[in-house]
Amino acid sequence: MSELRFKNFEMGDFDAVIALWQAAGIILSRSDTQTGLAQKLERDPDLFFIMTDADNQIIGCVMGTFDGRRGWINHLAIDPKRQGEGLGKLMIRQLEDRFRKAGCEKVNLLIEPTNSAVQAFYERIDYTEDKLIFMEKWL
Numbered sequence: 001m002s003e004l005r006f007k008n009f010e011m012g013d014f015d016a017v018i019a020l021w022q023a024a025g026i027i028l029s030r031s032d033t034q035t036g037l038a039q040k041l042e043r044d045p046d047l048f049f050i051m052t053d054a055d056n057q058i059i060g061c062v063m064g065t066f067d068g069r070r071g072w073i074n075h076l077a078i079d080p081k082r083q084g085e086g087l088g089k090l091m092i093r094q095l096e097d098r099f100r101k102a103g104c105e106k107v108n109l110l111i112e113p114t115n116s117a118v119q120a121f122y123e124r125i126d127y128t129e130d131k132l133i134f135m136e137k138w139l
């Protein structure tokens with residue numbers, strides 16, 4: 001694992017990260033544009049980071065957000081060719097460390113109903129299900 005590096009997301013990574021998210025089956029939203037991601041970087045840039053391999057290729061990405069009370073995990077993705085090697089767990093542990101440093105004491109995430117298989121991954125790394133009704137509105 002020594003060849004792996006974490007690096008904060010920069011706008012120059014945009015195309016590669018979108019490609020990774022698409023390859024991993026992440027459902028992109030209208031916020032996942034250059035403008036949307038640049039706006040996210042203005043707030044907590046150290047919570048949005050990538051993982052690179054020995055060849056400097058992006059093999060993982062996660063976009064954490066901290067609203068001052070809760071941490072949120074968004075768009076976690078590992079390159080399909082590298083899944084099952086413990087890298088997703090490594091990304092989440094790294095993000096949890098960064099949340100702790102920010103003063104965050106609870107982390108939340110949402111799973112698309114079409115992606116319910118990923119629940120087993122989160123349970124394996126100590127996350128528990130809380131049945132809530134999620135409501136939303138685009139502005």
Ligand SMILES: CC(C)(COP(=O)(O)OP(=O)(O)OC[C@H]1O[C@@H](n2cnc3c(N)ncnc32)[C@H](O)[C@@H]1OP(=O)(O)O)[C@@H](O)C(=O)NCCC(=O)NCCS
Nearest residue numbers: 024076077078083084085086087088089117118120121124
């Ligand atoms: C979900 C994802 C990030 C997991 O990353 P990963 O690197 O493949 O997972 P890891 O190898 O770190 O797995 C950690 C543990 O979870 C387990 N696990 C991973 N995926 C699992 C699954 N689908 N079902 C059951 N267990 C799973 C692993 O066996 C491992 O257990 P261990 O510690 O006993 O060995 C990756 O599969 C991915 O990118 N999926 C597509 C995108 C996605 O769904 N993202 C989440 C959006 S909410």
